[in-house]
Amino acid sequence: MQFRTTSAARTRAVAAALEPLLEPGDVVLLSGDLGAGKTVFTQGLAAALGVVEQVTSPTFTLAQSFEGRLRLHHLDVYRLENLGEVLDLDLPELLDDDAVVCVEWGEVVIPELPRDFLHLRIRLADPDEGVDVRIFDIELVGQSWRSRALAVETACISGAEAAPC
Numbered sequence: 001m002q003f004r005t006t007s008a009a010r011t012r013a014v015a016a017a018l019e020p021l022l023e024p025g026d027v028v029l030l031s032g033d034l035g036a037g038k039t040v041f042t043q044g045l046a047a048a049l050g051v052v053e054q055v056t057s058p059t060f061t062l063a064q065s066f067e068g069r070l071r072l073h074h075l076d077v078y079r080l081e082n083l084g085e086v087l088d089l090d091l092p093e094l095l096d097d098d099a100v101v102c103v104e105w106g107e108v109v110i111p112e113l114p115r116d117f118l119h120l121r122i123r124l125a126d127p128d129e130g131v132d133v134r135i136f137d138i139e140l141v142g143q144s145w146r147s148r149a150l151a152v153e154t155a156c157i158s159g160a161e162a163a164p165c
């Protein structure tokens with residue numbers, strides 16, 4: 001499944017449209033280059049969950065937690081050298097918290113995931129198409145996400161076409 005957004009606001013709108021589908025314990029992995037929009041997506045998700053604090057890229061901490069409709073654990077594992085450091089994150093504890101776990105640069109943790117996850121791969125479109133265009137490839141891993149495929153697709157399309165704000 002693939003879609004595009006043409007602005008940061010629309011990427012936030014996609015995240016907001018996906019938020020009602022999130023259940024306790026869900027894991028969202030975000031991959032893509034620097035500046036692809038992983039944090040922007042997480043900000044949209046957090047706002048829709050009712051988080052009032054500003055979500056930023058955690059520079060000195062690897063994980064930040066926020067309270068909302070569901071608790072949100074935001075991890076950015078870009079700076080991690082190896083899997084050992086991921087394990088030091090107490091990942092199992094975060095996964096076992098009935099929260100939503102959102103991981104930027106998430107591929108490194110895939111071997112440690114005991115469960116299904118939603119994987120969003122974001123990349124910049126060719127500059128000819130517009131500098132603000134982002135291409136999202138969505139992979140639904142596991143039965144729990146596959147069973148939500150239609151709802152996910154509908155949410156992504158509606159968010160990507162949301163009125164610019």
Ligand SMILES: Nc1ncnc2c1ncn2[C@@H]1O[C@H](COP(=O)(O)OP(=O)(O)OP(=O)(O)O)[C@@H](O)[C@H]1O
Pocket residue numbers: 005006007008009011032033034035036037038039040041057078104131132133134
């Ligand atoms: N369609 C779009 N979707 C998301 N962000 C966009 C879009 N168009 C432009 N942008 C801009 O691209 C930048 C995305 O930055 P963001 O911090 O979210 O990237 P990131 O993937 O988290 O990078 P990093 O790997 O450094 O954490 C922001 O400045 C945002 O305004």
Ligand SMILES: [Mg+2]
Pocket residue numbers: 038039040057076104
């Ligand atoms: Mg980021």
